[in-house]
Amino acid sequence: xxxxxxxxxxxYLHIDLNGQPHRLYVEQAGEGIPLLCLHTAGADTRQYRAVxxxxxxxxxxxxxxxxxxxxxxxxxxxxxxxxxxxxxxxQAYVDTIVAVADALGLHRPVAMGCSIGGRIVLxxxxxxxxxxxxxxxxxxxxxxxxxxDTQWLHRPDVHGGEVCAGVVSGLIGPAAxxxxxxETLWHYMQSGPGVFKGDLHFYKVxxxxxxxxxxxxxxxxxxxxxxxxxxxxxxxxxxxxAAARIPGARxxxxxxxxxxxxxxxPADFLTHLRPVLSEIQASR
Amino acid sequence: xxESLPARVNAxxxxxxxxxxxxxxFLLAVGPQDWLVTVDGGRIVGVLKGPxxxxxxxFALRAPAEAWERFWAAQPPPGFHDVFALIKRRLLTAxxxxxxxxxxxxxxxxxxxxxREGGRP
Numbered sequence: 001x002x003x004x005x006x007x008x009x010x011x012y013l014h015i016d017l018n019g020q021p022h023r024l025y026v027e028q029a030g031e032g033i034p035l036l037c038l039h040t041a042g043a044d045t046r047q048y049r050a051v052x053x054x055x056x057x058x059x060x061x062x063x064x065x066x067x068x069x070x071x072x073x074x075x076x077x078x079x080x081x082x083x084x085x086x087x088x089x090x091q092a093y094v095d096t097i098v099a100v101a102d103a104l105g106l107h108r109p110v111a112m113g114c115s116i117g118g119r120i121v122l123x124x125x126x127x128x129x130x131x132x133x134x135x136x137x138x139x140x141x142x143x144x145x146x147x148x149d150t151q152w153l154h155r156p157d158v159h160g161g162e163v164c165a166g167v168v169s170g171l172i173g174p175a176a177x178x179x180x181x182x183e184t185l186w187h188y189m190q191s192g193p194g195v196f197k198g199d200l201h202f203y204k205v206x207x208x209x210x211x212x213x214x215x216x217x218x219x220x221x222x223x224x225x226x227x228x229x230x231x232x233x234x235x236x237x238x239x240x241x242a243a244a245r246i247p248g249a250r251x252x253x254x255x256x257x258x259x260x261x262x263x264x265x266p267a268d269f270l271t272h273l274r275p276v277l278s279e280i281q282a283s284r
Numbered sequence: 285x286x287e288s289l290p291a292r293v294n295a296x297x298x299x300x301x302x303x304x305x306x307x308x309x310f311l312l313a314v315g316p317q318d319w320l321v322t323v324d325g326g327r328i329v330g331v332l333k334g335p336x337x338x339x340x341x342x343f344a345l346r347a348p349a350e351a352w353e354r355f356w357a358a359q360p361p362p363g364f365h366d367v368f369a370l371i372k373r374r375l376l377t378a379x380x381x382x383x384x385x386x387x388x389x390x391x392x393x394x395x396x397x398x399x400r401e402g403g404r405p
Contacts, residue, residue: 170393174359
């Protein structure tokens, strides 16, 4: 009997980012319009396993996902142990995504990201509309007010995996199966020390894009926002408000889903994603 | 309902195991009504109803009765389905020494959710 492999192929990409060599983990599947997927804070590409295994999507899209430096199977740059702490900034995040897309030769990809990824695609649409044909923001809002002390996420006397997953567990909606819920949490449990907290620096401080939403031109780079109704981090109201301020942006609220739609309820999520991808495909 | 905490939690072997290192007394405020809950190795070993003259606790979780009521519904509405959702809505305050709470979040979320309608008696 032959082994049952998924169509997903994982490889390591060598690339210089911010003047330092990096080894990044990249997964790809399918053929067609490039679709670049960006994981949430403190997680990795495994969140997109359903998108990367959907035959309908793979017929028309070349799906790519990569682990950000420090995440998943992408190591931090050499010398990381001497840094006071890891902190993701909007500039470094944008530069990394553009550099990876260029290195992989992705021609005007669709950028789809969730949470911090949902926020950064708004930055991409604003700063690089010529490079991306469309952005899909999952759980995307312009800003999140801090509502808990993130120091708890990184201190040696609290287990980082337990506390990071414990903090986000309620963000998963009631539609999630136990298996998908706990796999989503497992990703959070595996994050390196301080990585989730460092990503939240972008999410809650540096990545605030409230003042610039109206500058995004959705005619040059289409903007689709999909948000789960049980997300209290990026709420449906946050998404609808952002969509109202971006001329031409379209928003959908996904019933029963939470903050990790592609990972917590993959089948439900795909019913929302497929029409968006069809529309993007039709407008090429 | 809070009086039923020992029966609900102690019958859940997985939850008790999750809290096997928890040794604390916390204050649960449901509107104006205070409760002191004592945990020993994941088992709830004491539930005292206030008012108290000189209560002693490690951390306190306080929210209006209506917020807890919606939180404890069998199918809580969005924004009322998790302790952190209540915190985000500025309905719940967590105060005191939060170390036992934050280092055992899954346990305490499980303890509070055990009071949901349809949960164990």
